[in-house]
Amino acid sequence: MTEERLESDLLPVTAFADGSVYPNPGGPGGWGVVLQEGGKTTALRGGSPSTTNNRMELQAVIEVLRALSEPRLVRLYTDSEVTQRCIVGAYRRAANQDLWLEYERVAAGHDVIAIHCKGHRDPWKVSEGDRPIAWMNQQADDQAARGRREAAEGLRVMFHRGRQVAACACGRLEDACAFAEREDRFCGPCSCGVLHVGRGISDLRLGGARIVRL
Numbered sequence: 001m002t003e004e005r006l007e008s009d010l011l012p013v014t015a016f017a018d019g020s021v022y023p024n025p026g027g028p029g030g031w032g033v034v035l036q037e038g039g040k041t042t043a044l045r046g047g048s049p050s051t052t053n054n055r056m057e058l059q060a061v062i063e064v065l066r067a068l069s070e071p072r073l074v075r076l077y078t079d080s081e082v083t084q085r086c087i088v089g090a091y092r093r094a095a096n097q098d099l100w101l102e103y104e105r106v107a108a109g110h111d112v113i114a115i116h117c118k119g120h121r122d123p124w125k126v127s128e129g130d131r132p133i134a135w136m137n138q139q140a141d142d143q144a145a146r147g148r149r150e151a152a153e154g155l156r157v158m159f160h161r162g163r164q165v166a167a168c169a170c171g172r173l174e175d176a177c178a179f180a181e182r183e184d185r186f187c188g189p190c191s192c193g194v195l196h197v198g199r200g201i202s203d204l205r206l207g208g209a210r211i212v213r214l
Contacts, residue, residue: 008111010073013037015064016136017078018119019056020144026050030147031060032140035067042067045143047151056144057083058099065106073111079119079137087114 014036021029030047044063048056057080064076078084085091086100093100117133119141 008073010071010111012073012075013068014075014136015077016140017057017060017064017076018137018140018144019053019058019060019080020141020148021051021053021056022148025052028148028152029053029056030144030149030151031056031063032143032145032147033060033063033067034136034139034143035064036136037072043139043143045147045150047147049151054080054082055096055099056148058096058103060140060144061087062099062103062106065103065110065112068110071109071111073113075113075115077115077117077133077137079117079141081116084114084116087112 016034018032019029020032021027028047028049029051030045033044035042035044044067046059046063048059057078061076061078061083064074068074076087082091086093087103117137119137
C-alpha cells in the first residue's frame with residue numbers, strides 16, 4: 001500500500017472506491033463507493049450496461065467526490081494502480097479523457113490523497129493491521145458487483161430450438177453460439193451494438209424459447 005501525506009485544514013473523510021466489469025471490455029459494469037466520516041459509513045453504487053473496468057474504477061472515484069457537499073481532505077483508497085498513479089501524476093492520463101475532465105471538475109476545492117491498496121483479499125487472511133482497509137475495500141467491491149448486476153438486468157440470452165440466441169431490446173435475435181464461454185455463461189453482441197451477457201441463474205419458458213435471465 002502506498003500513501004502520500006498532505007497538510008490540510010479541511011475536515012477529513014475516508015473513501016474506498018472500486019469498479020467491476022464482466023466481460024471486460026464492453027460488458028456491463030458497476031462502481032462502488034464506501035465513505036467513512038465522523039463514525040458514519042455510507043455505501044453508494046451505480047453502473048453502465050457497456051463499459052470498461054478502467055472507466056468504472058475512475059467513475060467510482062468521481063462519485064466519491066460528487067457525494068461530498070463541501071471541501072474535504074479525502075483519503076481515497078483504490079485497488080486500481082492505474083487510477084491511483086494517474087491521480088498523483090505518475091502515469092499520463094491517456095484514455096478516458098471525458099472522465100478525467102469530470103474528475104478535475106469535481107475534485108476542485110478538495111485535497112485528495114490517493115492511496116493504492118491490494119484488492120480481492122480475504123479480510124480474515126491479512127494481518128490485523130491491514131484488516132480494516134481490506135474489509136472496507138471488500139465492501140466497495142461488493143457494491144461495485146451489485147451495480148454491475150443491476151446494470152445488466154435488462155440483458156438476456158435465449159435458447160430457441162437448441163440454438164443459443166441473444167435477445168436485444170431493439171427486437172433482434174442474434175446467433176450467439178460462437179460466443180459461448182462456459183456451460184452456464186454466454187455473451188454475444190447484437191448488430192445494433194449492444195452486448196448481451198447471461199448467467200444460468202433462473203429460466204422461464206415462453207413458447208418453446210428458454211430465457212436465461214441475468
